[in-house]
Amino acid sequence: MTAERNVWIFIEQEEGHIAEVSLELLAKGREIADQLKSEAWAVLCGSQIGSLAEQVIQYGADRVLLAEHPELEMYRTLPYCRVIASMARQYKPYIFLIGATPVGRDLAPRVASALKVGLTADCTDLQIGDYHARKENTVYPDLLYQIRPAFGGNVIATIVNPKTRPQMATVREGVMRRGEPDPQRKGKIVNVKVAFEPGDLALQVLSRERREPTVRLKDSPVIVAAGAGVDSPEEFELVRQLANVLGGEVGASRAAVDAGYISREHQIGQTGSTVRPRLYIAAGISGAIQHRAGMDQSSKIIAINTDPNAPIFQIAHYKIVGDVAEVLPMLIKALREKAK
Amino acid sequence: MSLNRSYHSVVLVKQVPDTRKVSGEVMTDEGTMNRSALPAIFNPEDLNALEMALRIKEKYGGEVTVLTMGPLQAAEVLREALFRGADRVVLISDRKFAGADTQATSYTLKCAVDKLGKYDLVFCGRQAIDGDTAQVGPQVAEKLGIPQITYAESIIDLHDDVITVERAFDLGNELVRCHLPCLLTVVSSANRPRPASAKKRIAYKMAAIPSEVPKLLKKWTEFEDEHTLSDYLQARKLNIEVWTATDLDVDEAGLGLAGSPTQVYKVNYVVLETSASKEIQPTPEGIQALIAELIQEYIVG
Numbered sequence: 001m002t003a004e005r006n007v008w009i010f011i012e013q014e015e016g017h018i019a020e021v022s023l024e025l026l027a028k029g030r031e032i033a034d035q036l037k038s039e040a041w042a043v044l045c046g047s048q049i050g051s052l053a054e055q056v057i058q059y060g061a062d063r064v065l066l067a068e069h070p071e072l073e074m075y076r077t078l079p080y081c082r083v084i085a086s087m088a089r090q091y092k093p094y095i096f097l098i099g100a101t102p103v104g105r106d107l108a109p110r111v112a113s114a115l116k117v118g119l120t121a122d123c124t125d126l127q128i129g130d131y132h133a134r135k136e137n138t139v140y141p142d143l144l145y146q147i148r149p150a151f152g153g154n155v156i157a158t159i160v161n162p163k164t165r166p167q168m169a170t171v172r173e174g175v176m177r178r179g180e181p182d183p184q185r186k187g188k189i190v191n192v193k194v195a196f197e198p199g200d201l202a203l204q205v206l207s208r209e210r211r212e213p214t215v216r217l218k219d220s221p222v223i224v225a226a227g228a229g230v231d232s233p234e235e236f237e238l239v240r241q242l243a244n245v246l247g248g249e250v251g252a253s254r255a256a257v258d259a260g261y262i263s264r265e266h267q268i269g270q271t272g273s274t275v276r277p278r279l280y281i282a283a284g285i286s287g288a289i290q291h292r293a294g295m296d297q298s299s300k301i302i303a304i305n306t307d308p309n310a311p312i313f314q315i316a317h318y319k320i321v322g323d324v325a326e327v328l329p330m331l332i333k334a335l336r337e338k339a340k
Numbered sequence: 341m342s343l344n345r346s347y348h349s350v351v352l353v354k355q356v357p358d359t360r361k362v363s364g365e366v367m368t369d370e371g372t373m374n375r376s377a378l379p380a381i382f383n384p385e386d387l388n389a390l391e392m393a394l395r396i397k398e399k400y401g402g403e404v405t406v407l408t409m410g411p412l413q414a415a416e417v418l419r420e421a422l423f424r425g426a427d428r429v430v431l432i433s434d435r436k437f438a439g440a441d442t443q444a445t446s447y448t449l450k451c452a453v454d455k456l457g458k459y460d461l462v463f464c465g466r467q468a469i470d471g472d473t474a475q476v477g478p479q480v481a482e483k484l485g486i487p488q489i490t491y492a493e494s495i496i497d498l499h500d501d502v503i504t505v506e507r508a509f510d511l512g513n514e515l516v517r518c519h520l521p522c523l524l525t526v527v528s529s530a531n532r533p534r535p536a537s538a539k540k541r542i543a544y545k546m547a548a549i550p551s552e553v554p555k556l557l558k559k560w561t562e563f564e565d566e567h568t569l570s571d572y573l574q575a576r577k578l579n580i581e582v583w584t585a586t587d588l589d590v591d592e593a594g595l596g597l598a599g600s601p602t603q604v605y606k607v608n609y610v611v612l613e614t615s616a617s618k619e620i621q622p623t624p625e626g627i628q629a630l631i632a633e634l635i636q637e638y639i640v641g
Contacts, residue, residue, distance in 0.1 A: 077490075102509040106478060106490045106491075108475075109442065109473075109475035109478035110478045110479070112479070113482035114482055117601055118600070122472065133603075145605070150607060155609060155610065158607075159603065160602070160605045161602055199485075199487075202487045202518055203489070203516055203518040206504070206516060207514070207515045208513075209513045210511060213511060246640065263510075265511075270472075278639055279634070279640065300634070302620075316617050320619075320626075327622050327627070330624055334624070334627050334631040337628075
């Protein structure tokens with residue numbers, strides 16, 4: 001076999017349900033594997049979850065590494081890390097993608113540390129390209145460009161792992177788009193031998209509760225989002241009212257979440273949800289790149305801000321320089337009148 | 341079996357630019373951020389981690405040691421830790437550590453924790469606000485070979501060598517039990533970090549790293565020279581330890597930029613197109629016209 005450049009995708013599942021982000025990454029991983037003329041492999045761990053393997057193949061995997069064991073039934077860091085790191089040592093993937101969920105953010109750094117490889121968190125784009133290391137006068141062909149906003153203003157950084165394999169990256173749900181399952185797709189299922197060391201089972205899960213999300217920002221056609229410029233409960237109520245009149249959801253920038261007006265579930269941006277609604281109204285949001293990364297693909301953007309130079313205006317289709325406390329009531333009133 | 345055992349905690353903290361204070365004033369004309377214009381602060385969730393460790397000390401006895409890796413200015417967060425009740429603080433600082441990604445950082449911190457010797461619990465904030473990666477905690481745990489409990493919100497029980505912890509996520513909770521030693525990354529909902537104690541602030545106001553002594557001497561003119569001031573600090577345990585690469589049992593290849601598997605290939609300034617934007621007047625007429633246009637284009641219906 002020639003040097004393989006396989007792309008691995010970690011399939012997060014709980015009680016037999018595959019996480020949405022894993023399906024999205026399968027689509028992206030498939031695309032990258034095609035570009036590299038290699039294969040997309042899915043890593044699936046759990047207990048009695050073999051039936052999911054076919055589903056994973058339909059969504060784009062060429063091969064499923066299936067690790068089944070009663071100790072893998074519920075996610076725990078150490079048993080999962082043991083199994084995944086040993087698979088990676090055996091099969092040597094080129095790229096390894098993991099969803100940036102609470103599970104992924106717990107697992108990925110542990111695996112990266114065990115394998116002594118680089119990891120980039122919360123990528124907003126992944127591409128394949130060459131890396132010219134000028135200092136070494138070397139070209140590394142076909143590396144994974146791990147693209148994410150960098151702290152420091154209007155800046156996007158492209159990060160590469162020239163020397164370590166796999167090249168690991170995490171991506172939030174909603175950043176990539178999932179494909180349609182193809183029932184005709186064929187793939188191979190490989191049963192992986194699972195072996196633990198005594199220390200791997202040091203942690204016990206006594207109980208686990210999951211709440212259903214109270215908001216589905218990703219699916220909402222209209223989002224009214226509040227930022228730091230919305231700075232009283234009364235103004236926040238206006239944001240809710242406008243969302244209500246439009247039949248949309250309420251979103252928020254990180255500043256509004258940190259201010260305590262709304263729960264983190266509503267946060268839009270690189271470290272929150274990525275959305276592509278038909279209409280996005282940014283109320284009092286300055287438009288830091290981390291926020292824009294989560295909403296700049298909205299079809300129409302209306303921005304309201306007192307600062308005429310706020311970066312959000314540069315991506316807005318409609319620019320309203322004004323105070324949210326005055327503009328939001330006008331929008332609500334105009335919409336109510338049109339509805340009559 | 342002793343029910344009254346005490347616990348030695350290590351808290352890993354970071355000094356970060358206050359990214360919540362980003363305003364027009366800190367932006368350069370090119371649209372990049374003047375990082376040095378932002379105030380340097382104690383990473384918020386690291387304060388929650390420190391608080392959790394201090395409460396364990398208050399309940400069971402033991403010690404709290406705070407470590408930070410960073411430039412010499414990071415001594416400030418160590419003083420903040422002393423003001424809140426840390427027993428011992430150490431600055432891990434060396435030019436060789438510069439440019440470290442999370443892999444090289446976690447390796448350096450691991451070596452520093454090893455140097456401390458015995459510990460029961462290691463605490464970190466869930467993530468730092470300058471990068472939001474949440475990677476260093478789990479990577480330190482892996483390198484120390486101990487279990488990790490990320491997203492820790494409260495310690496439900498601690499006795500002998502067993503800890504029971506509630507983990508909190510946006511969409512759920514989990515109760516886990518684990519043997520010590522282990523590493524916890526702490527979320528902001530865990531507690532309300534105490535403010536600096538006025539008494540401790542007075543007691544530790546002179547706490548300093550060696551390179552701060554000249555500056556301190558200008559403020560405390562009753563000391564004849566740097567030497568007498570250094571001796572004074574030493575005698576009162578006000579000298580903040582600084583560990584460099586040579587103080588740690590490290591493989592230098594694993595440090596700093598050279599020890600970082602990730603490299604920043606390029607940084608692109610995002611040029612935004614402003615032409616597409618249509619200005620709407622913030623008047624009832626302007627807004628009505630906007631709504632009419634949106635309805636006509638089936639954006640609002």
